Every structure is written in structure tokens, then in C-alpha cells.
Amino acid sequence: MKLEPWFWHEKSLAANAAAFALSPAALLYDIGQQARAAAARPRKIGAPVICIGNATLGGVGKTPFALALNRLLKERGITAHFQSRGHGGTLRGPVRVDPQHGAAEVGDEALLLAREAATFVAKNRRRGAAAAAAGADVVIMDDGLQNPTVVKDCAFLLVDAADPSGNGRVFPTGPLREPMARACRRADAVVLIGDGAPPVAAAKPLFRAHTTIEPQIAPQAVVAFCGIGRPERFFSALEAHGFHLLDRIAFPDHHAFALSELAMLRAKAKRAKAALITTEKDIVRLTGEAREGVAVAVLRMRIEEEDRLIDFALSKIGAPI
Structure with a gap:
């Protein structure tokens, strides 16, 4: 799933060209920010x-x-x-x-x-x-x-x-x-x-x-998903904690999960015979039955x-x- 433009985190000729095409918009954005602060x-x-x-x-x-x-x-x-x-x-x-x-x-x-x-x-x-x-x-x-x-x-x-x-x-x-x-x-x-x-x-x-995590389940094979700003940090923390990530699915930050997406995630976990795990920030966006069978890892600082x-x-x- 596309989360950020590919060229935001690359330094290459192609990335520079893609960024350069948007430079007028960036200039206007920055001028607007500074004008707001000055006023x-x-x-x-x-x-x-x-x-x-x-x-x-x-x-x-x-x-x-x-x-x-x-x-x-x-x-x-x-x-x-x-x-x-x-x-x-x-x-x-x-x-x-x-x-x-x-x-x-x-x-x-x-x-x-x-x-x-x-x-x-x-x-x-x-x-x-x-x-x-x-x-x-x-x-x-x-x-x-x-x-x-x-x-x-x-x-x-x-x-x-x-x-x-x-x-x-x-x-x-x-x-x-x-x-x-x-x-x-x-x-x-x-x-x-x-x-x-x-x-x-x-x-x-x-x-x-x-950043550390406090998972509510023991390290095991999991399908991990999240909709946070830096999903790779969550996935890496799970691996460092001993979890085996069979799949990792990143959604946009603050993503409102649809029931069809939860069904897809549960199907992935069932096929892989793995647990389904997400962050505390994501679980509060799920309500009722949508939370069932989803383990939580709490992010701590x-x-x-x-x-x-x-x-x-x-x-x-x-x-x-």
C-alpha cells in the first residue's frame, strides 16, 4: 500500500528530478508557513x-x-x-x-x-x-x-x-x-x-x-499490520522482540479500517496459521467485533x-x- 511518495526517502537522480518538479509548490508551502508564523x-x-x-x-x-x-x-x-x-x-x-x-x-x-x-x-x-x-x-x-x-x-x-x-x-x-x-x-x-x-x-x-514494545502475546509467527506514521519501526520492534513476521501490512497513518480489510487480514493470518497483531494506537480505531482475535503490542518510550x-x-x- 502506497504511504508516502517514493522519492521522499531516496537520494538519486530520478528522485531529485521528481522532487524538483514539485519545487514551486514546496516554495509556496514554506512561504505560507513563514507568513502564518510572522502574522x-x-x-x-x-x-x-x-x-x-x-x-x-x-x-x-x-x-x-x-x-x-x-x-x-x-x-x-x-x-x-x-x-x-x-x-x-x-x-x-x-x-x-x-x-x-x-x-x-x-x-x-x-x-x-x-x-x-x-x-x-x-x-x-x-x-x-x-x-x-x-x-x-x-x-x-x-x-x-x-x-x-x-x-x-x-x-x-x-x-x-x-x-x-x-x-x-x-x-x-x-x-x-x-x-x-x-x-x-x-x-x-x-x-x-x-x-x-x-x-x-x-x-x-x-x-x-x-521505542520499545510490550506485546500481550509471546513471540511467535504473526501477521503484523498497523496504520501509524513509521510502520517499519513497529515491524522492526516485533522482530527484535523475537516475533517471526510472515507478513507485514502498512496502512496510512490514522487509517480508518474497513470491515473488509479486517476480513482480509484475518484470512491472511488463518492461511499462515499465525496470530494477528497490531499496535495499541490501531486497536482503539477498531470497535466491537473488529477487535476480536487481534493481539496488541503497546509502544513505549x-x-x-x-x-x-x-x-x-x-x-x-x-x-x-
């Missing part, structure tokens, strides 16, 4: 804001990192509320996520966040953050680094160490929302996900974290030097360390 008047929202973002389109582990950060804050006695745009959801908000909501209404990521802390979704980031600020010591903004309407007291830029910026070009010629150097300047610290060198030489504090990272965040938001 905006960022405001404080009544509580400190910790923003978790990235420079590329797609996933790099922002939600697992947000959950890990919330745990560290809670250990220090600090109450955090989450704010999400509710990607894939229809509700404009601001609205607090509750157990009655479904992924079609508030998005899959918000449902995961709401299991751990009060979570507010809103298409308008400023209004959503203001709603989340009520009763919170700090608001954790899941994504939103490029949103210019809210003052961020601490901004973490998450970077995939294995593939920091694809071909290094801005959308639609590449996977970048903005040039990596600009994103680094915007952030207060860089968090490398996985092993590898920093994408640019930024004079910012550098942290490192790793392990942060190196946790104390150093949380001390840094607390110093930025003016909280006692």
Missing part, C-alpha cells in the same frame, strides 16, 4: 506549556514520549493535562475526552492520552490549550511545534535518528514540515529517537530515547537520563526541581 501573536494560556513536536510529516513517537513525560512529571508531584488536535477526529472542540468518545470523534492519539491524564482536543490549538490549562500545573501539547498561536515554555523536537529528514526537502518535495535547521532553532531541546547522530549541529541540549530531561523541563517552566 501570529502567540499568547500564554494560564499554565506553562511543554510542546512535543517534530520536523517531519508522520510519526516519530510523540504520543509515547508525551506519556513518558507525564509519568516523570507525576513522579515529581506535578499535574499535567494533555492537549491534542485530535487528528482523524471530527469534533472541533475544545472538548475533554471521555470513555464514551471514539477514535472517529477525537482521534486515536487522544484516546491513548486520556487513559493517563485529562485530555482536551481542539482544532484551534490556542482554545484547546486554554481549556486544558484549567486545573493543571502544566499542559503537554502533543504535536504543535509549528503552531504559532501558543507560547511554549519548553519545546522538545523529536527526531528519528535512523531517518532524520528523508531527502532533506520540504513538503511536497520531501517529508519535512519545515527545514530541520529552523525546527532546531524553534526547539529548546532535541530528542533523538534511536541510535544515530544528530541531524544538524544545533547548540541545544540533546537527549536520547528508544524509554528515555535515557530521565532525571536530566525532567530537570531540564522543570527549569524551563519555572517549577521547583
Whole structure:
């Protein structure tokens, strides 16, 4: 299944030619982004804001990192509320996520966040953050680094160490929302996900974290599927955990699975005499009978030097360390 343009992650003459054909659109996109930022008047929202973002389109582990950060804050006695745009959801908000909501209404990521802390979704980031600020010591903004309407007291830029910026070009010629150097300047610290060198030489504090999985079944032969930003990370994590992947099927990020697709996946697993497994983020998009017989692997974020990272965040938001 086609997820991203083939030339986003290639550096060849053919890839360069394909990207060059779209360069006028990329220029207009980048000018629009900069004009929006220049025209905006960022405001404080009544509580400190910790923003978790990235420079590329797609996933790099922002939600697992947000959950890990919330745990560290809670250990220090600090109450955090989450704010999400509710990607894939229809509700404009601001609205607090509750157990009655479904992924079609508030998005899959918000449902995961709401299991751990009060979570507010809103298409308008400023209004959503203001709603989340009520009763919170700090608001954790899941994504939103490029949103210019809210003052961020601490901004973490998450970077995939294995593939920091694809071909290094801005959308639609590449996977970048903005040039990596600009994103680094915007952030207060860089968090490398996985092993590898920093994408640019930024004079910012550098942290490192790793994606891990907690599967609910023992390692065995499986048919794995997911609709997340970086599906290869999930598949690789399963293999590293000892699973034998007989098939791997990647859908677009935030994909709304049809019953016919689930039937196809079950048929593949049955023919292969294998278990069917997906991510926690995907399972919340399945309802009722669609979840039956589908095992789940929970994606977690392990942060190196946790104390150093949380001390840094607390110093930025003016909280006692």
C-alpha cells in the first residue's frame, strides 16, 4: 500500500528530478508557513506549556514520549493535562475526552492520552490549550511545534535518528514540515529517537530515547499490520522482540479500517496459521467485533537520563526541581 511518495526517502537522480518538479509548490508551502508564523501573536494560556513536536510529516513517537513525560512529571508531584488536535477526529472542540468518545470523534492519539491524564482536543490549538490549562500545573501539547498561536515554555523536537529528514526537502518535495535547521532553532531541546547522530549541529541540549514494545502475546509467527506514521519501526520492534513476521501490512497513518480489510487480514493470518497483531494506537480505531482475535503490542518510550530531561523541563517552566 502506497504511504508516502517514493522519492521522499531516496537520494538519486530520478528522485531529485521528481522532487524538483514539485519545487514551486514546496516554495509556496514554506512561504505560507513563514507568513502564518510572522502574522501570529502567540499568547500564554494560564499554565506553562511543554510542546512535543517534530520536523517531519508522520510519526516519530510523540504520543509515547508525551506519556513518558507525564509519568516523570507525576513522579515529581506535578499535574499535567494533555492537549491534542485530535487528528482523524471530527469534533472541533475544545472538548475533554471521555470513555464514551471514539477514535472517529477525537482521534486515536487522544484516546491513548486520556487513559493517563485529562485530555482536551481542539482544532484551534490556542482554545484547546486554554481549556486544558484549567486545573493543571502544566499542559503537554502533543504535536504543535509549528503552531504559532501558543507560547511554549519548553519545546522538545523529536527526531528519528535512523531517518532524520528523508531527502532533506520540504513538503511536497520531501517529508519535512519545515527545514530541520529552523525546527532546531524553534526547539529548546532535541530528542533523538534511536541510535544515530544528530541531524544538524544545533547548540541545544540533546537527549536520547528508544521505542520499545510490550506485546500481550509471546513471540511467535504473526501477521503484523498497523496504520501509524513509521510502520517499519513497529515491524522492526516485533522482530527484535523475537516475533517471526510472515507478513507485514502498512496502512496510512490514522487509517480508518474497513470491515473488509479486517476480513482480509484475518484470512491472511488463518492461511499462515499465525496470530494477528497490531499496535495499541490501531486497536482503539477498531470497535466491537473488529477487535476480536487481534493481539496488541503497546509502544513505549524509554528515555535515557530521565532525571536530566525532567530537570531540564522543570527549569524551563519555572517549577521547583
